Every structure is written in structure tokens, then in C-alpha cells.
Amino acid sequence: MSSDPHPPSADLAALGTAQLLRGLETGTLTSRALVEALLGRITVLDDPTGDIGLRSVATLDPDALHVAVERDRERAAGRVRGPLHGIPVVVKDNIEVEGHQAAAGSTALLGRPAGDAALVTRLRRAGAVVLATTNLSEWANIRSPRSTSGWSATGGLVGNPWALDRSAGGSSSGSGAALAAGLAPLAVGTETDGSIVCPASVNGVVGLKPTVGTVPTAGVVPISASQDSPGPLGRQVDDVARLFAVLSGQDPPAPTGHRSTFVHAVSWRTGHDPTDRSVGEFVAQLRTSGETVLEREVASPGQDVEDDELTVLLAELVDDLGEYLSRRPGDGVRSLADVMAFELAHPDTELAHFGHELFDQAMATGGRAGSAYGRARAANLHWAVDTCLEPSLAGGDVLIAPAYGPAWKSDLVVGGHADAVASCATLPAAVAGWPIASVPIGLVHGLPIGLALIARPGDEWVLLDAARRVEGLVAASHPLPAPTWAGPRRG
Numbered sequence: 300m301s302s303d304p305h306p307p308s309a310d311l312a313a314l315g316t317a318q319l320l321r322g323l324e325t326g327t328l329t330s331r332a333l334v335e336a337l338l339g340r341i342t343v344l345d346d347p348t349g350d351i352g353l354r355s356v357a358t359l360d361p362d363a364l365h366v367a368v369e370r371d372r373e374r375a376a377g378r379v380r381g382p383l384h385g386i387p388v389v390v391k392d393n394i395e396v397e398g399h400q401a402a403a404g405s406t407a408l409l410g411r412p413a414g415d416a417a418l419v420t421r422l423r424r425a426g427a428v429v430l431a432t433t434n435l436s437e438w439a440n441i442r443s444p445r446s447t448s449g450w451s452a453t454g455g456l457v458g459n460p461w462a463l464d465r466s467a468g469g470s471s472s473g474s475g476a477a478l479a480a481g482l483a484p485l486a487v488g489t490e491t492d493g494s495i496v497c498p499a500s501v502n503g504v505v506g507l508k509p510t511v512g513t514v515p516t517a518g519v520v521p522i523s524a525s526q527d528s529p530g531p532l533g534r535q536v537d538d539v540a541r542l543f544a545v546l547s548g549q550d551p552p553a554p555t556g557h558r559s560t561f562v563h564a565v566s567w568r569t570g571h572d573p574t575d576r577s578v579g580e581f582v583a584q585l586r587t588s589g590e591t592v593l594e595r596e597v598a599s600p601g602q603d604v605e606d607d608e609l610t611v612l613l614a615e616l617v618d619d620l621g622e623y624l625s626r627r628p629g630d631g632v633r634s635l636a637d638v639m640a641f642e643l644a645h646p647d648t649e650l651a652h653f654g655h656e657l658f659d660q661a662m663a664t665g666g667r668a669g670s671a672y673g674r675a676r677a678a679n680l681h682w683a684v685d686t687c688l689e690p691s692l693a694g695g696d697v698l699i700a701p702a703y704g705p706a707w708k709s710d711l712v713v714g715g716h717a718d719a720v721a722s723c724a725t726l727p728a729a730v731a732g733w734p735i736a737s738v739p740i741g742l743v744h745g746l747p748i749g750l751a752l753i754a755r756p757g758d759e760w761v762l763l764d765a766a767r768r769v770e771g772l773v774a775a776s777h778p779l780p781a782p783t784w785a786g787p788r789r790g
Contacts, residue, residue, distance in 0.1 A: 308336035312481030330385030384426030404437035404451025416518025433473030445714035460782035468498035475502035492729035500749030511732030559696035571704035613661035705746035
């Protein structure tokens with residue numbers, strides 16, 4: 300490993316979006332200089348042939364430097380496109396970006412033309428510079444129960460900047476790792492159940508999965524129309540709020556002075572004792588700091604709830620992915636059955652570490668027209684909304700619980716998921732389509748852990764305000780250091 304995991308651009312890479320914009324506005328920084336610095340940092344830290352080889356980046360944008368120069372010219376001429384003018388952003392590889400592979404980590408989609416997804420059009424209109432696309436868990440981790448989070452056939456295995464042999468989570472693995480590594484100030488991920496919250500938590504950054512339907516999914520490789528939601532990640536809550544405003548097309552509301560009431564889901568635990576103790580201690584600090592915190596036993600999902608969710612996701616996958624593939628330009632796979640045939644024809648590349656058992660199960664569902672789908676979706680929604688979320692938030696505004704414990708070790712031999720260190724917080728929010736965020740609150744054994752925050756549908760700004768207060772308390776009491784870049788080790 301390199302003796303210096305922090306190239307000269309480390310100070311610049313650590314700045315928040317507001318600080319970068321201030322530099323751009325005052326002329327002490329140019330978008331070109333920022334993009335050049337980040338590209339140099341990617342070369343040192345991310346290249347798989349280098350000493351560190353983070354593998355968080357899928358593809359670099361060949362026009363990024365040109366676009367940055369153009370943004371500088373526009374600013375000099377008094378034309379500012381929007382709130383992200385000149386700011387680099389990285390975008391998950393299952394989101395179409397013109398000139399990029401948009402492969403969802405699969406070699407089955409390489410060579411298929413991609414335009415700009417609707418959300419990427421919003422980024423460009425706001426003045427952002429698309430710097431790169433990011434690696435992910437292939438097909439957003441819907442392929443096998445034995446998959447390794449963060450691995451794709453196109454990009455390999457993403458490392459965690461805090462400990463390179465540990466998982467960067469999934470499925471927005473590269474987005475979370477790139478932020479933690481200082482390769483970009485902002486990132487876009489997608490979540491169906493945990494895919495923004497997990498990498499945000501284990502990489503020590505902030506992530507928000509908005510209410511389903513708030514950010515457009517046109518041009519995003521789908522799993523489930525009822526649960527898919529693209530969303531922002533950043534190193535600070537204000538960065539996430541700025542990016543969310545652009546992605547959602549919303550203006551931040553004027554401050555109301557209202558302080559939300561937190562509801563602590565005391566029954567939602569990760570089962571990792573040091574994490575659960577740390578979260579309990581932090582909740583006590585919240586209360587001591589003057590926040591209103593209610594304690595409440597909240598319903599946890601049983602196996603029937605988990606089974607119903609999987610039935611829904613797999614049934615929708617057959618229909619939604621098939622529709623997407625049939626409309627995407629170029630030759631190649633046109634359905635989930637085509638994808639499976641492609642993988643069977645290229646086992647050394649696509650099936651080198653695990654199979655596609657979930658694809659097999661998906662085909663067996665018969666899609667939304669299958670006999671199990673309607674009942675499973677209705678039962679799932681009833682549990683998530685009527686049994687779990689609505690009763691838990693009675694008298695409160697934001698539900699809080701552990702997100703995930705410390706990152707687990709990646710293992711391409713037997714697979715690796717977050718099951719051993721995850722609370723159940725993402726599941727009800729995923730099924731209901733409600734917004735959920737993760738904010739880092741500390742380290743356990745030198746690795747980040749996150750606090751999950753859930754709000755009612757459409758209450759993203761309430762959620763973000765609560766997240767700022769959590770972040771402020773962390774900064775005042777025990778701010779997180781920079782990633783440690785630890786190499787492989789025992790234990």
C-alpha cells in the first residue's frame with residue numbers, strides 16, 4: 300500500500316459544497332482546478348493497478364475537464380446555471396449518463412448507447428460537472444443471496460476507505476466510497492431497500508433515500524417501481540440538501556423554527572452490541588442537548604414480511620427490467636431471461652463468484668400478473684404503514700434507530716452482506732416508499748456507524764433539518780476523523 304493515501308489535493312477534497320462554491324464565486328478557485336485535482340486524486344487512490352485500488356469509479360467522464368472550463372467561462376461572463384455551477388458530481392453506474400456505459404455493473408449492457416437520465420439532465424441544468432460514474436453491486440444486488448456487496452463484473456470489488464478489506468456496502472458502493480475517499484464532493488445513488496443508507500453508514504458519509512417518486516427514475520436501470528428511488532449522498536447534511544433540491548426540483552423551504560420530535564425505536568437493534576450501545580448513548584446525548592426524544596417499541600418485520608417484500612421485488616423486476624431493456628437502444632439483452640442466458644454463456648466473467656438464484660426466482664413469479672404478487676404487495680404495505688410506521692410516529696416527526704454496524708469483511712468466496720450488522724430500519728421505509736437517511740454518529744472499532752432517520756412521505760426537509768441537528772451534536776462532541784486506509788488485517 301502507498302505510504303501516503305492522501306495526495307496533495309486532500310485539503311481541497313475535504314471541503315464541503317458550500318465552501319467550494321464560495322471559492323468559485325470569489326475567484327479563489329476554478330472549476331477546472333477542482334476537476335483536475337479530483338482526477339489526480341482518482342488516479343492515485345482508485346486505479347485498480349495502483350497501491351490502493353479502491354475501485355469506486357466505474358468510468359471517468361472524458362468531457363469533465365472541458366465542461367469545467369466552460370463553467371468557469373460562464374461564471375466569468377455572469378451566467379450561473381444553478382446551485383451546483385461548476386461542482387463535480389459522480390453518478391451510480393445504473394443511471395444513464397451520455398457517453399458512459401450505464402451497465403449496472405453487468406457486461407451484458409456494455410456497448411448499449413445511453414442518453415442522460417432525467418435526473419442527470421437536472422444536474423447539468425443546475426451547472427454540475429459530471430466527473431465520473433461509480434461502481435456498484437451488480438444489478439443493484441438483486442442477483443443472488445450469496446453475492447458480495449460492492450462487486451460487479453465490470454468494475455471488480457469496491458474497497459472501504461476506512462479499511463480496504465472491508466465492505467463499502469451496497470448497492471451504491473462506489474458512491475459511498477468515493478465520497479469518503481474525497482474523490483468528489485457529491486454523489487448520486489439509488490435505493491430499493493438500503494442501497495443508499497448502507498454505503499452511507501459504513502463509509503461514514505450522509506445519504507438520503509427520498510420518498511419514492513420524488514426524484515425521476517427515467518433512465519435508471521430498474522428493480523421495482525414501487526420501491527426504487529434515486530437520491531443524494533455527501534459528506535455533510537447541507538451538501539445532501541443542496542443536491543436533493545436539484546434532483547427533486549424543489550426549492551428549500553423557508554425556516555419555520557419548528558423543532559421536530561424524535562422517536563427512538565428502542566426495539567430496532569443491529570445485534571452488534573458495541574453499535575447498539577453507541578447508538579443508545581448518542582440518543583441519550585440528544586435528549587441531554589435539549590432535543591425532545593420519545594422512546595417507543597416499534598414493530599419489527601417477521602420472516603413473512605421479508606418474504607412478501609422479496610416476492611414483490613422479484614415480480615416487479617421481471618416486468619420493470621424487461622420493459623427498460625426492451626426500450627434501451629442498441630443490440631443485446633431485452634429481458635431478464637436474456638440476461639440470464641447471457642450470464643450462463645459468460646460464466647467466467649458473470650458467474651465467477653456467485654450465481655443468479657434470485658433471477659431464477661423472479662422468473663418463477665410470473666411478474667405482477669403472477670398469483671402471489673397482489674396479496675404480497677397488499678400485505679407488505681399494510682404491515683409497513685399501518686402496523687409499523689404510522690403508529691411509531693404518532694406524536695413525533697422523525698423515527699431514529701441504528702442504521703448499520705461497522706463494515707464487515709468482503710469475501711468473494713462465500714459472499715458478504717450486511718445481515719449481521721443491520722437493523723431493520725430500511726425495510727419498512729423501503730416498502731412504504733417513505734424517506735430515510737443515514738448520518739454518521741461515531742466510530743466502533745475504528746469504523747463508522749450511522750444513525751437512520753425516517754420521516755413521513757414528502758417530509759424530506761423535516762428529515763434533513765433533524766439530520767443537521769444530529770450532525771451538529773456529533774461535530775460538537777466527537778467529530779469523525781478522516782478515513783484510516785487500513786490494509787488487510789486479521790480480526
